Amino acid sequence: MPTISVITPVHAPSVQHLKDAYASLVSQEMPSGWTWEWIVQEDGQNGILKGALPNDPHISVGQNRNGGPGVTRSLALSRASGELIKSFDADDILTPGALKRDIAAFADPAISWTVSSALDLLPDGSTVSYDTDPPEGVIRRGELVKYWLENDFRSPVMSAxxxxxxxxxxALGGWxxxxASEDxxxxxxxxxTVNGYFISTPGLHYRKWPGQVTQDAAHSEQVEREARTQLIRDRVLALLKMDTGVPVVDGLP
Incomplete structure (x- = not known):
């Protein structure tokens, strides 16, 4: 049975939101013949996931020594069996049909990855949309990179x-x-490296709350942010130089 593996790293503050995340996942309408699995991984070895999730055979729980979300996601990947891998943060909520829309986009063998529109979920329950979303359709190789390089290293779409x-x-070496910024x-x-696809229907409610990683002061600390940005930029530019057989958009270095 074809499977989509949903990978979620968890740190202590986000455990409180796992119930909502699970509810949004278990209510997904799947394409005929497809199933999902949820690979949940604690960033740490403190047992914070004990009793936090229901006894569901679709769920696989693990832990690793503290390494940050990128390391945690990559170690969780070792337990994933799906041909498609979906990122899903512990404090976010999938919208109805999100997985079905992702899977449908991969019917085109030229599409190697997808992202979708998202809505910020505010503490009062209201949602806010983004104004930088591209139109629905193919994202050509280098298109998002070009925007990111030209707009102070900010993405036009929600990488989560x-x-x-x-x-x-x-092939990309995981996360x-x-x-931070691993997604x-x-x-x-x-x-x-390859072409992707943008889904204009919102696929995620991105929860805004004080305990999220991006609200931590360390996330915006200048020295670390510059180091993260440099590492991402240099790796991306190296990949752009590779001949993958996929044309690159004009105007890139």
Missing amino acids: TICIRREVLY MALP TALMLCANA
Whole structure:
């Protein structure tokens, strides 16, 4: 049975939101013949997931020594069996049909990864959309990289929605071992190598709350942010130089 593996790293503050994440996952309508598995991985060895999830055979729980979300996602990948790999943060919520729309895009063998529109979920329950979304359709090789380089290293789309073919993810080495921005790095590396697809229907409610990693002061600390950005930029530019047989958009270095 074809499977989509949903990978979720968890740190202590986000455990409280796993119930909502699970509810949004278990309610997904799947294409005929498809199933999902949820690979949940603690970043640490403190047992924070004990009793936090229901007894569901679709769920695989693991842990690793503290390494940050990139390391945690990559170690979780060792337990994934799906041909498609979906990122899903512990504090976010999938919208109805999100997985079905991801899977449908991969019917085109030229599509190697997807991202979708997303809505910020505010503490009062309201949602806010993004104004930088491209139109639905193919994202050409280098297209997001070009935007990122020209707009102060900011992405036009929500990288937390990425879904990617297993073999492409392995070829890219999994997630970069970064303390943050690992989904952005993966999306840009994929875009520097092969074509993707943007789904305009929102696929995620991205929860805004004080305990999220991106709200931590360390996330915006200048020295670390510059180091993360440099590592991502240099890797992406190296991938753009590779001959993958996929044309690169004009105007890239």
